[in-house]
Amino acid sequence: WQRRKMIELSHKLGVTNHMTLPFVGHAYIFFGSDEDRMTKFQKLGREAIASEHGVTTIWQGHRLYLVVSDAKVAEFLLKTCLEKDDAVDCLKFVTGNGSIFAPVSLWRPRRKVLAPTFSPKNLQQFAEIFSRQSAIMVEQLRTAAGKGAFSIWQYITTYTMDSVCESTLGVLVNSQKQSEQPFLQAFDKCTQLDADRLCKPWFHPQAIYEMTPAYKLHLKCRNYICKFVDQIIKTKKQALAEEKVSMAESEQNIKHDGLKTFLELLIDSSGGDRGYSDVELREETLVLVLAGTDTSAVGTAFASILLSRYPDVQEKVYQELLEVFGDSKRPVVAEDLPRLKYLDAVIRETLRLYPPVPIIARKIDKEVTLPSGITLVENCGVVINIWALHRNHHYWGDDAEQFRPERFIDTPLKHHAAFMPFSHGPRACIGYQYAMMSMKTALSSLLRQYVILPPSDVEDLKPFRVKFDIMMRDVDNFTLQLVKRV
Numbered sequence: 001w002q003r004r005k006m007i008e009l010s011h012k013l014g015v016t017n018h019m020t021l022p023f024v025g026h027a028y029i030f031f032g033s034d035e036d037r038m039t040k041f042q043k044l045g046r047e048a049i050a051s052e053h054g055v056t057t058i059w060q061g062h063r064l065y066l067v068v069s070d071a072k073v074a075e076f077l078l079k080t081c082l083e084k085d086d087a088v089d090c091l092k093f094v095t096g097n098g099s100i101f102a103p104v105s106l107w108r109p110r111r112k113v114l115a116p117t118f119s120p121k122n123l124q125q126f127a128e129i130f131s132r133q134s135a136i137m138v139e140q141l142r143t144a145a146g147k148g149a150f151s152i153w154q155y156i157t158t159y160t161m162d163s164v165c166e167s168t169l170g171v172l173v174n175s176q177k178q179s180e181q182p183f184l185q186a187f188d189k190c191t192q193l194d195a196d197r198l199c200k201p202w203f204h205p206q207a208i209y210e211m212t213p214a215y216k217l218h219l220k221c222r223n224y225i226c227k228f229v230d231q232i233i234k235t236k237k238q239a240l241a242e243e244k245v246s247m248a249e250s251e252q253n254i255k256h257d258g259l260k261t262f263l264e265l266l267i268d269s270s271g272g273d274r275g276y277s278d279v280e281l282r283e284e285t286l287v288l289v290l291a292g293t294d295t296s297a298v299g300t301a302f303a304s305i306l307l308s309r310y311p312d313v314q315e316k317v318y319q320e321l322l323e324v325f326g327d328s329k330r331p332v333v334a335e336d337l338p339r340l341k342y343l344d345a346v347i348r349e350t351l352r353l354y355p356p357v358p359i360i361a362r363k364i365d366k367e368v369t370l371p372s373g374i375t376l377v378e379n380c381g382v383v384i385n386i387w388a389l390h391r392n393h394h395y396w397g398d399d400a401e402q403f404r405p406e407r408f409i410d411t412p413l414k415h416h417a418a419f420m421p422f423s424h425g426p427r428a429c430i431g432y433q434y435a436m437m438s439m440k441t442a443l444s445s446l447l448r449q450y451v452i453l454p455p456s457d458v459e460d461l462k463p464f465r466v467k468f469d470i471m472m473r474d475v476d477n478f479t480l481q482l483v484k485r486v
């Protein structure tokens, strides 16, 4: 009966132009390389834009999924349907019941505890970490500058890893200088294995996954990460119990200089001694490390390669930096960031054209009726196609495909959900301002010292080739050249 209703719904909304195969439906279209997968999402997104309701549908086996490229429909669904789709269950392997993938019943109280830790006052104190860590990144880049094309990815992702670990756990993992760092290696491996599993639905059932060699490696890395974080939590709790003010000399290499880390803020916000258990603290801090590292790195890396292709935009950012910093070498401080308005627009325009999280998924857990009057059937899946929504000409005009940061300065948004790199509604990204601060600090530190050039002299303004695992990345691994400013 439910399937009959889904079939009727698919007729009302329209089905993708891809051929439907017996049993699998359209699942086959996502096979192939990571780049092929992203190309399919782009194609589906465009089909949705061209359709009457800004939505198309696909069959994944017996389940119907809506692919949404319209801001109004996306806004409605992201406010109404808070349950994540079953497909993301396999991503809970490391973070367990951590808020990001948790069912609504667990997510609601956890979001309540997490929200106050992201207050503007708490975020201000992290500016010093971004500033210090981005100075290390700029210094590390000296060896690559002036030597031709190279990938900037490793430099940026280790910057975000070091900043997030320091602000979350208070620990200096120092991955920018020490690529062999075991926590970083275990974390990277887990992210890779998560992405691989997500893209292979036949490995989603736990019992099947447990029979694979990937599972053994995943388990080993997860255990390492958990042990590492558990030790930090134990030390922190002991220190709090003993009312130690300074942890500077601790064997754990934990910094404590008046700054409150997310771990400490979570202990307070959940109720101190009677608050979160060690497991809950581990899950929530790991969510922050997982959600905060590669996302901001991808955003910063796409901004860097876009600036390399648009020298006039880069020059405008540099002029703004001169206005704020003059020719001084002083570090970036929190008060500088709101003054960098053009850089802010550049980052937003980057996140519009190259959203690090190009799709998000929800489940229809009870019948809902869209503002258009169409009723959605329980158990359907929803894919919000952020990539396509951000290029939808109904909201962004005829130059939607062009990189034009000024659009975020001259014109208000046509709809407040037309721009949603951080999602929308109650389950939207809680780290949005933290991420903007981190990306602004990294890019301003980079541009004060270097001119960014494309990998070769050939001027090429074609869109970047992109691929999808859990995030969207550049196929050419963010290749550019740097030249030291004189």
Ligand code: HEM
Pocket (backbone or CB within 6 Å): 099, 100, 101, 107, 111, 164, 287, 288, 291, 292, 293, 295, 296, 299, 355, 356, 357, 360, 361, 421, 422, 423, 424, 426, 427, 428, 429, 430, 431, 432, 434, 435
């Ligand atoms: C450019 C950087 C970032 C992007 C593009 C981004 C994007 C997103 C998106 C799209 C979601 C929602 C997923 C959904 O609706 O299913 C999300 C959730 C989340 N993000 Fe971010 N994020 C970024 C940075 C960060 C940072 C730096 C942190 C923390 C330090 C963070 C923490 C979280 C958390 C905890 C959630 C789960 C929220 C919840 O379910 O209540 N994110 N992020």
